[in-house]
Amino acid sequence: MAARRKITLDRRKVVGQLLKDRGDLLLVTGLGAPTWDAAAVGDHPNNFYLWGGMGGAVLTGLGLALAQPKRRVLVMTGDGEMLMGVGGLATVAVQKPSNLAICIIDNQRYGETGMQETHTAHGVDLPAMAAGAGFQTALTVYTAKELSAAIPVLHSQPGPVFIDIKVTDSPQSMTLPPRDGPTLKHRFRENLLGQI
Amino acid sequence: MATKKKTDWSKDVFKVxxxxxxxxxxxxxxxxxxxxxxxxxxxxAIKPVSLTSEQEGVAVLAGAWLGGEAGALLMQSSGVGNVINMLGMANECRFPLLMLVTMRGEWGEFNPWQVPMGQATESVLEASGVIVHRVDEPSEIAETVEAAAKLAFEGGRMVAVLIGQRVVGFKDWTK
Structure with missing residues (x-):
């Protein structure tokens, strides 16, 4: 169990800062708030949003990172989504994709279903689990200063890297990106590969 | 003899x-x-991805396709029970998905705990929108996988090839 510290970071601001200088980053978002966050700070054809498939965000990022070893792939998902697919940390750690970064926007809540507490609210330490799986870099971020230090790690440190960003559970506006699956798939592939 | 048979169809399937x-x-x-x-x-030229649970494979292969690569997911019939919700992602996005499923819980099964999922495998896949090709004849496995791969990657569909337990053989409890 990790030491508890005061949570002050605002998730929307965090995501805005994360994606501000995204370059040619490929982004996979987990269902719920991380998908709304990414859409709110700016829809992009290099974003693939999950609207379902809970537990699949990190693994989708893994398949993409293996197929595109020269491109940086960031998976941004929630603590509940990560917990549902937590075995995926072992799968990623064994593959050791140097271009994959995982970022948990951790509000310690199931935000879409009534803000019930997730296991991280009770001290479950996702970075410790990632480290246990074999991630060389697995950090928790609580402050703006720590966030500034974490952003270059997510964008360019050889992966796989895992960063859990503790954010407040204050409500945010919902910004919905396109939801049609084939549309999201086609625009992503067209932009990346020049074909659908 | 059973071992030789097994190797033979696997080689042909790998070629496919x-x-x-x-x-x-x-x-x-x-x-x-x-x-x-x-x-x-x-x-x-192949990246083998060992999974902790079969559902991971559906997501991995969705990501692979986003990145321009085709893939295949290998599992036992008990694993079909683990992939159901994740199939919704492949279904909704029309990601090609090729699954090769070796059957348990049917022909000569010795373990009663394998039977429920084995018996449910085909109908559960079909209820989830997966096209199922079942094969019980070793000489037909490779051509069945070839047809399934075409339907998956060119037809843009989820396709499962179920390889019957009669082909895979009994598990010998005495060894």
Whole structure:
């Protein structure tokens, strides 16, 4: 169990800062708030949003990172989504994709279903689990200063890297990106590969 | 003899997967897939992805397709129970998905705990929108996988090839 510290970071601001200088980053978002966050700070054809498939965000990022070893792939998902697919940390750690970064926007809540507490609210330490799986870099971020230090790690440190960003559970506006699956798939592939 | 049979169809299936330009092979092991998994690991052009649960494979292969690579998911019939919700992602996005499922819980099964999922496998897949090709004749496995790969990658569909327990063989409890 990790030491508890005061949570002050605002998730929307965090995501805005994360994606501000995204370059040619490929982004996979987990269902719920991380998908709304990414859409709110700016829809992009290099974003693939999950609207379902809970537990699949990190693994989708893994398949993409293996197929595109020269491109940086960031998976941004929630603590509940990560917990549902937590075995995926072992799968990623064994593959050791140097271009994959995982970022948990951790509000310690199931935000879409009534803000019930997730296991991280009770001290479950996702970075410790990632480290246990074999991630060389697995950090928790609580402050703006720590966030500034974490952003270059997510964008360019050889992966796989895992960063859990503790954010407040204050409500945010919902910004919905396109939801049609084939549309999201086609625009992503067209932009990346020049074909659908 | 059973061992030889197993190796033979696996070699042909592997050739078919190579011809279909499969570059990622995700798997949770089954005895029936032993040879295929070994070949996948030995092939430098293929990324073998060992999974902790079969549902991971559906997402891995969705990501692979987003990145321009085709893949295949190998599992035992018990694993079909683990992939159901994740199939919704492949279904909604029309990600091609090729699954090779070796059957348990049917022909000569000795373990009663394998029977419920084995007996439910085909109908559960079909209820989830997966096209199912079942094969019980070793000489027809490779051509069935070839047809399934075409339907998956060119037809843009989820396709499962169920390889009957009669082909894979009894598990000998005495060994």
């Amino acid at each position: 997967l190579k011809k279909a330009d499969v570059q990622q092979i995700a798997y949770v092991p089954d005895a029936g897939h032993t040879s295929l998994i070994k070949m996948a690991i030995a092939d430098n």
